[in-house]
Amino acid sequence: MPRILETRMLTPVTKYFRIDAPFIAASAQPGQFVMLRVRDGGERIPITIADYDRDAGTITIVVQDVGATTKRVCALGAGDEILDVAGPLGGKIEIAPGGHVCGVGGGFGSAALLCLMREFTARGDKTTAILGARSKDLLILADELRPLCHNVEICTDDGSAGFKGFVTQRLAQMIDGDGPGRPDHVVAIGPMAMMRAVAETTRGPGVKTLVSMDPLMVDGTGMCGGCRVNVAGKAQFACVDGPCFDAHQVDFDVAMRRNKAYVKEEKQALDRLTCMENREAR
Ligand SMILES: Cc1cc2nc3c(=O)[nH]c(=O)nc-3n(C[C@H](O)[C@H](O)[C@H](O)COP(=O)(O)OP(=O)(O)OC[C@H]3O[C@@H](n4cnc5c(N)ncnc54)[C@H](O)[C@@H]3O)c2cc1C
Numbered sequence: 001m002p003r004i005l006e007t008r009m010l011t012p013v014t015k016y017f018r019i020d021a022p023f024i025a026a027s028a029q030p031g032q033f034v035m036l037r038v039r040d041g042g043e044r045i046p047i048t049i050a051d052y053d054r055d056a057g058t059i060t061i062v063v064q065d066v067g068a069t070t071k072r073v074c075a076l077g078a079g080d081e082i083l084d085v086a087g088p089l090g091g092k093i094e095i096a097p098g099g100h101v102c103g104v105g106g107g108f109g110s111a112a113l114l115c116l117m118r119e120f121t122a123r124g125d126k127t128t129a130i131l132g133a134r135s136k137d138l139l140i141l142a143d144e145l146r147p148l149c150h151n152v153e154i155c156t157d158d159g160s161a162g163f164k165g166f167v168t169q170r171l172a173q174m175i176d177g178d179g180p181g182r183p184d185h186v187v188a189i190g191p192m193a194m195m196r197a198v199a200e201t202t203r204g205p206g207v208k209t210l211v212s213m214d215p216l217m218v219d220g221t222g223m224c225g226g227c228r229v230n231v232a233g234k235a236q237f238a239c240v241d242g243p244c245f246d247a248h249q250v251d252f253d254v255a256m257r258r259n260k261a262y263v264k265e266e267k268q269a270l271d272r273l274t275c276m277e278n279r280e281a282r
């Protein structure tokens with residue numbers, strides 16, 4: 001079973017893990033994900049491969065505690081083993097070389113920019129990371145990203161660090177030529193509402209944009225149909241056809257509706273876990 005080598009809290013609800021997983025590290029590419037399972041009979045959840053080190057045989061993931069399973073993952077620490085880590089799954093992010101690539105990250109999505117920026121900088125692209133958060137305390141991995149790309153643009157809603165405003169406002173300024181200048185390609189990874197706003201920002205000026213869709217997944221291998229997203233009017237499975245798609249072709253209305261389909265059951269699962277924890281604490 002893959003062993004956790006290092007963990008640290010990035011925010012009160014976001015945890016960084018470095019995991020010993022040489023077979024996954026050997027073939028991982030930017031944009032891919034793993035399916036994690038932490039207990040027998042438990043659900044599998046998809047988590048992006050934030051980074052990988054082929055020499056050390058390790059992968060990095062960043063998990064935000066939002067429900068029962070992510071809470072169980074975040075309870076693990078260095079030395080613990082994870083029952084299953086399957087991957088790498090999904091397709092890699094494909095962008096023609098030689099241009100200005102701008103990665104836009106929000107929440108745990110900023111973590112996925114680590115390997116993306118490193119790989120694209122190494123092959124000679126100009127690279128900019130735009131990181132957004134509500135406030136300075138919720139920003140993650142800015143210091144780790146600085147050596148991996150040419151520019152890091154920080155945006156906070158309350159102005160406590162960097163540009164005061166949304167990532168889309170800073171992106172619009174860049175498209176108009178400000179700061180690092182107009183990107184040729186944008187890759188947005190983060191909350192669905194943010195990815196949709198990025199798609200609307202780049203649609204008019206015609207900047208090619210990819211979004212990393214995060215629908216509900218069950219198997220992660222194209223068998224259940226749970227991760228269906230509508231792209232250019234066609235049903236696509238995010239786990240095998242994505243998770244990255246042309247942002248201007250994604251039907252975000254349907255995607256956002258589908259992600260809320262099991263809110264009641266998800267709350268029940270979290271309540272059950274909290275009950276169990278309270279019983280054990282007594
Ligand atoms: C390809 C892919 C990559 C992902 N990468 C990461 C990652 O690197 N780090 C990370 O923390 N999370 C990531 N996610 C989201 C993560 O899989 C979900 O947060 C997790 O499955 C929730 O499980 P849970 O049992 O803890 O919470 P649940 O009880 O299932 O859900 C709790 C809350 O989170 C919402 N939620 C559940 N699943 C998703 C989802 N897929 N997207 C958005 N909201 C969701 C629910 O609507 C609910 O409000 C990724 C998802 C996909 C599809």
Ligand code: FES
Nearest residue numbers: 220222224225239
């Ligand atoms: S998660 Fe089952 S088809 Fe994609």
